[in-house]
Amino acid sequence: MADDIAAARRSGASASSERPLDMAGLENTLGFRLRLAQQYVFRDFVTRFSAIEINPVLYSALILIEKNRRCRQSELAMALGVQQPNLVDRIDSLVQRGLVSRTPDPQDRRANVLMLTATGKGFMVGLHAIHDQHTAHLKRQLGEDEYAVLIGLLDKLR
Amino acid sequence: MADDIAAARRSGASASSERPLDMAGLENTLGFRLRLAQQYVFRDFVTRFSAIEINPVLYSALILIEKNRRCRQSELAMALGVQQPNLVDRIDSLVQRGLVSRTPDPQDRRANVLMLTATGKGFMVGLHAIHDQHTAHLKRQLGEDEYAVLIGLLDKLR
DNA sequence: TATTGTTATACTCTATAACTATA
DNA sequence: TATAGTTATAGAGTATAACAATA
Numbered sequence: 187m188a189d190d191i192a193a194a195r196r197s198g199a200s201a202s203s204e205r206p207l208d209m210a211g212l213e214n215t216l217g218f219r220l221r222l223a224q225q226y227v228f229r230d231f232v233t234r235f236s237a238i239e240i241n242p243v244l245y246s247a248l249i250l251i252e253k254n255r256r257c258r259q260s261e262l263a264m265a266l267g268v269q270q271p272n273l274v275d276r277i278d279s280l281v282q283r284g285l286v287s288r289t290p291d292p293q294d295r296r297a298n299v300l301m302l303t304a305t306g307k308g309f310m311v312g313l314h315a316i317h318d319q320h321t322a323h324l325k326r327q328l329g330e331d332e333y334a335v336l337i338g339l340l341d342k343l344r
Numbered sequence: 345m346a347d348d349i350a351a352a353r354r355s356g357a358s359a360s361s362e363r364p365l366d367m368a369g370l371e372n373t374l375g376f377r378l379r380l381a382q383q384y385v386f387r388d389f390v391t392r393f394s395a396i397e398i399n400p401v402l403y404s405a406l407i408l409i410e411k412n413r414r415c416r417q418s419e420l421a422m423a424l425g426v427q428q429p430n431l432v433d434r435i436d437s438l439v440q441r442g443l444v445s446r447t448p449d450p451q452d453r454r455a456n457v458l459m460l461t462a463t464g465k466g467f468m469v470g471l472h473a474i475h476d477q478h479t480a481h482l483k484r485q486l487g488e489d490e491y492a493v494l495i496g497l498l499d500k501l502r
Numbered sequence: 503t504a505t506t507g508t509t510a511t512a513c514t515c516t517a518t519a520a521c522t523a524t525a
Numbered sequence: 526t527a528t529a530g531t532t533a534t535a536g537a538g539t540a541t542a543a544c545a546a547t548a
Binding site for chain 1: 528529530531532533
Binding site for chain 1: 363364371381384385400407410425493494495501
């Protein structure tokens with residue numbers, strides 16, 4: 187009988203015949219919720235930043251380079267939660283775009299020191315403005331207080 | 345001067361010379377926090393489920409097939425947040441392992457109906473047990489109440 | 503004409519081993 | 526001997542177009 191109802195829903199009026207599935211078994215599954223929430227947030231992020239060709243990892247990298255003088259690639263990789271080799275091409279792209287300088291550290295010539303260029307500092311103004319709009323959108327979705335609570339709870343996971 | 349302190353930290357006693365970067369500029373960035381939290385949760389998930397060769401998407405698929413009689417691939421794809429073509433190989437693997445049956449729907453022979461096999465139903469017992477341990481670990485990390493709060497806030501993002 | 507499932511494909515992200523130059 | 530950055534590569538996840546069978 188329940189199958190008949192489901193079948194009736196399937197052949198309903200609307201073109202797309204998908205019924206929403208019963209998600210009860212996943213109500214308690216944090217990883218599933220995290221994946222869907224990240225999908226939503228990243229989609230909004232990517233849309234807003236597409237005009238300046240910045241994705242979430244490049245954004246985080248630029249912010250950390252801005253706030254940390256004489257930042258190294260190994261430090262950046264650890265902070266971002268990515269492997270060093272996967273950072274190389276991304277830094278390359280920032281250097282080629284003239285946003286970041288990569289110079290050998292005179293104190294340890296194995297290491298590269300990353301800094302914003304003058305162009306990069308100018309670029310950050312627009313970057314912060316777009317991110318403010320992105321954050322405002324998410325805060326409207328959640329409420330200002332709950333946004334802060336969510337960030338706090340996510341930080342407890344490590 | 346601040347650079348001297350950073351340099352001193354870099355050449356400190358410990359083998360790994362990485363200083364922790366100042367993350368202040370990302371305190372407010374939800375996408376970044378979501379990514380790190382998901383990294384942590386998925387790593388724990390993958391470790392615990394590796395013995396039975398189940399990853400997060402396969403887990404969610406099995407749960408939804410278990411709870412939804414006569415589930416279709418298109419419905420599953422929408423619920424899981426993946427594209428239909430990316431589900432095909434995954435369902436293949438569950439069918440090949442004898443956990444799921446995929447049979448044409450007599451009412452609409454374009455569609456496949458997914459159901460747990462007898463083997464699959466037995467498999468779910470162990471699956472639930474491992475997931476309970478995984479969830480217990482996360483609740484210890486967060487606290488029982490805050491775990492529920494976190495799930496609720498993540499659900500508001502859509 | 504539209505939809506379900508499928509194939510093929512391309513792009514991104516991620517993880518690891520091995521190389522180089524420095525230390 | 527160990528570390529910073531790099532190269533090359535393999536695996537997984539993801540998105541899109543096009544096709545066959547069916548509606």
